[in-house]
Amino acid sequence: MDAKPSIAKSLAEATGLSETELLGYIETPPERAMGDYAFPCFRLAKALKKAPAAIAAELKEKLVLPAGIERADAAGGYLNFYADRADLARKAISRVLFEGDSYGGSDVGGGKNVCVEFSSINIAKAFHIGHLPTTAIGHALNRIYKALGYHTIAINHLGDWGTQFGKMLVAYKKWGEGKPIEGSTVRELVHLYVRFHEEAEKDDTLNAEARAWFRKIEEGDAEAVDLWQRMKDLTLKEDGEVYKLLGVSFDSYAGESFYEDKMQAIIDELDDKGLLVTDKGAKIVDLSAYDMPPCIIVKSDGATLYATRDLAAACYRKKTYDFVKSLYVVAYQQNLHFRQFFKVLELMGKDWVKNCEHVNFGMVSMEEGTLSTRHGNVVYLEDVLKASIEKTLEIIKEKSPDLENKQEAARAVGVGAIIWGVLYNSRIKDTSFSWAKVLNFDGETGPYAQYTHARCCSVLRKAGGYEKEGVDYSLLKEVSAAELIRAIAALPEAVKAAAEKNEPYLVARCAIDVASAFNKFYFECRILDEVPGVRAARLALTDAARQTIKNALYLLGLEAPERM
């Protein structure tokens, strides 16, 4: 479908230059009227000692046009190529319709394993909007890699260990009023946690008590472990509802506690390899040779740290899954941590660390200030999703009063709007949470893409089917149709690039391009009441647009309802 290689071959024959070099020069003109491919002749000006415009004119005469290219025009220093539109349309549309739900993907992954660590919620803490980026990005990447033929392992690296559980136990025992954990809510636990910090300000002995209780958990004290496990169960059950709403699932919930018994081996290995140094009572790996602060492996009180657990987890994952890639979808605040931790793996001789990647993203802040579970300043993700669904339901009632299953459509669109909000920009951007922004469904939004999809479905439904064989694609001669075809054809490359850069927004932009192009096409061209040949061609194009939007949305973790 991509004619660049054949153009490069023709150019190579005409100029005697390297085909691969020429291929790299071929670009896409900024406007459709300028053709489908462009070769800038400026690059040859020096070597050939001629003006670019003259080179373009000369090449135009000398060149033997490859198949699929109708003509070439010299324009300034550019040689513009015009593709055979009917050929392009036929190839693009039939490919989409043939591949169906798998269009956009490929089999390059060959079933090899990719680990994707994301979401990583904390037990007994709020599932708040700060967890949305990692959850949405990780989930999207999981689907994108799967679509490319990889076998993925979605890992929720639970924050289920540490002194905060000692604090939780103290608070629960002191102020929980004997209410069984199963009958409580995570929010109640969060209130207890907030209260602990308030009280501990006044009474420092509480902190000592908390440490003691955490020690009990570590030592396997029956009561302590039981309470901890029940808090964990409660959190997973409640957060499971949010995941269900989001359509997110995991293959592994191996969190911090899972690696408790796997860290000593790492510490020993570091020691054996002579990497461990004792400094100020702590065991560290010195990274000053790499302009980084040391990586602390064991604290002076003998306790392990985040880095120790991450080392154990990385080695465990390599051993268990033998991944070709291991992603960590974690906020950019931890950039240094990941650089240190990867460097330590490298020093340990784990050459596979080159396949580990920190997929970082920007912060979510509140217009009112920073998010903090400790201070009770949180916006629960569940509340955001519910508000979005509620607003969507109102819009549906107003715009589609006859729609059955309004609630179901509202859920798909309301949740989609929220997920989209995270995925339509590059990861690194910081975002500030605002209800107004989150609940705006106009323009480049998830609902817009979903709406366009539903519009396609509606047309196809009313058409009652069409003759898919022998469609005459040369009848799609409008500029708006050509633009739509180009947008549709762009998905596979977008998915590939999204995986290479771990940037789901590339797929989101592609979805918007198709939606926007379809809406223009839809406005300009009648579909159903056309003569049979044109009708069939336009329906096939509509069908391809529908499929492309659906697939792109799926890769991002959004549903594509057929009516809304």
Add this chain to the structure above:
RNA sequence: GUUUCCGUAGCUCAGCCGGAUAGAGCGUCCGCCUCCUAAGCGGAAGGCCGCGAGUUCGAAUCUCGCCGGGAACGCCA
């Protein structure tokens, strides 16, 4: 202070492995539903691409410096 990321329209952002008049959405203003879903389409207004040098035939894009903002910087995760 050091390291690092970011700085493009009033706002939110694409474009950044150099190339044709710098794009989109939101917001503002103006049009378009007797016709396939108006969550739509069209138009207008709105830009020293943070600033200054350098490299180049050509710089929003590459390099350096500066300014502004975020983040991290040894026993939290």
